[in-house]
Amino acid sequence: xxxxxxxxxATQRQSVKLTAAGLSSHQPLVSxxxxxxxxxxxxxxLSCINALYFHTVNAEDGQHHDHPDRCDGIEFxxxxxxxxxxxxxxKDNHLWRGFTGSAHFFxxxxxxxxxxxxxxxxxxxxxxxxxxxxxxxxYFFLDDKVFSYYNHTLEEGxxxxxxxxxxxxxxxxxxxxxxxxxxxxxxxxxxFKGHVVYTYDISTKVVKEKTWDHLPVCTSAYRWxxxxxxxxxxxxxxxxxxxxxxxxxxxxxxxxxFMMCPGFGEFGLKVWTNFAFIKKRFSSFVCPSIxxxxxxxxxxxxxxxxxxxxxxxxxxEVTEGVDAVFSYTDKLYMIKGExxxxxxxxxxxxxxxxxxxxxxxxxxxxxxxxASFVCPSEHTVHIIQGSKMMDVDLTATPRAVTSEVxxxxxxxDAVLCDADxxxxxxxxxxxxxxxxxxxxxxxxxxxxxxxxxEILGCQD
Numbered sequence: 001x002x003x004x005x006x007x008x009x010a011t012q013r014q015s016v017k018l019t020a021a022g023l024s025s026h027q028p029l030v031s032x033x034x035x036x037x038x039x040x041x042x043x044x045x046l047s048c049i050n051a052l053y054f055h056t057v058n059a060e061d062g063q064h065h066d067h068p069d070r071c072d073g074i075e076f077x078x079x080x081x082x083x084x085x086x087x088x089x090x091k092d093n094h095l096w097r098g099f100t101g102s103a104h105f106f107x108x109x110x111x112x113x114x115x116x117x118x119x120x121x122x123x124x125x126x127x128x129x130x131x132x133x134x135x136x137x138x139y140f141f142l143d144d145k146v147f148s149y150y151n152h153t154l155e156e157g158x159x160x161x162x163x164x165x166x167x168x169x170x171x172x173x174x175x176x177x178x179x180x181x182x183x184x185x186x187x188x189x190x191x192f193k194g195h196v197v198y199t200y201d202i203s204t205k206v207v208k209e210k211t212w213d214h215l216p217v218c219t220s221a222y223r224w225x226x227x228x229x230x231x232x233x234x235x236x237x238x239x240x241x242x243x244x245x246x247x248x249x250x251x252x253x254x255x256x257x258f259m260m261c262p263g264f265g266e267f268g269l270k271v272w273t274n275f276a277f278i279k280k281r282f283s284s285f286v287c288p289s290i291x292x293x294x295x296x297x298x299x300x301x302x303x304x305x306x307x308x309x310x311x312x313x314x315x316x317e318v319t320e321g322v323d324a325v326f327s328y329t330d331k332l333y334m335i336k337g338e339x340x341x342x343x344x345x346x347x348x349x350x351x352x353x354x355x356x357x358x359x360x361x362x363x364x365x366x367x368x369x370x371a372s373f374v375c376p377s378e379h380t381v382h383i384i385q386g387s388k389m390m391d392v393d394l395t396a397t398p399r400a401v402t403s404e405v406x407x408x409x410x411x412x413d414a415v416l417c418d419a420d421x422x423x424x425x426x427x428x429x430x431x432x433x434x435x436x437x438x439x440x441x442x443x444x445x446x447x448x449x450x451x452x453x454e455i456l457g458c459q460d
Contacts, residue, residue, distance in 0.1 A: 071261035073234035
């Protein structure tokens, strides 16, 4: 009988069982010995394989422990982005990475937490303090201890007592969230305990205590797109981080906005996290309120911010709209005609001194261009110009085109690249490719898919 062996992580003490159609509900088809899984089952039978499902069993107590599903409606213990901008959602000893995907034990990602026998996290935030060495460090809080992480590694000397790192901040917190200067008066951290909020000035270490009885008790807090959110139950409430004022209709179900769940948030959050700028040709099929390439859209999949705003609202120097946009490291590149505007991201967007520059100076190409994109963890910007794609190495000095290929598709409006591949938007449709290389070598365009009108907030 055919079989497969799969090695388990050494830290994962679990065995696995399978259930197949026609078998008793917990009849073991798989054994776990010496950190390996052995599959001596019906691998030759497709109908049997399709009927199988997995669930874990703790090796010590023999009890079944299904991973939690956040789409069931979960009250999170903490929500925090890492130094790369990846958001982690925590519940008990599990975490979810990003806005899609299933739960994992958090000690697989933050290994040292397991050494301290932590079964849950009280609160967490990412430090925003560009002038210090702890900028972008993640701080986890449990009881009276604080843990400082960078690059998923515990900083030497931690954990420490909370009041030795953040004086006057109490133990057993409910939530915490960063508040950069411009959103708060100074670079600060908000700590929540019940209805009491402690605003900690990072520079002076002065703490101001407030009581916000009108706000629900936050079990976690999260800063997203320059707004602050209090999570409670499976809902959230947006609040002003200085006054605590709640504007708009809240609470709202988090499953409609901060995760992809069946039956919630049509089209999901994935596209919204990428699709920020609206180009002129989209106006022909989307909706009358979108007039030109001078607009951008908030990346919220539903609610009052699902409509276009003038680009000059956030990027005041870009007065004539944009042709293409891409982000690289902590910078946002906005391209219009022959000009490149580069903004430093942070609490807001600040135009880097000396910009705009010409496309020739910055990327070694002549404009105009029609689209641009950078894939996650890559250092190459792919430039679309008409029906050709040019690659530019962003680590090179000076920058220049390293390759140029013709494309099987023209009149491209925009391109997005994420962990799932490349999406090419053209008019009212988009095309999916596995990678930029596949896009480059494809001679026949894949079957197009329709762009839902809802993605850009259209009203029927």
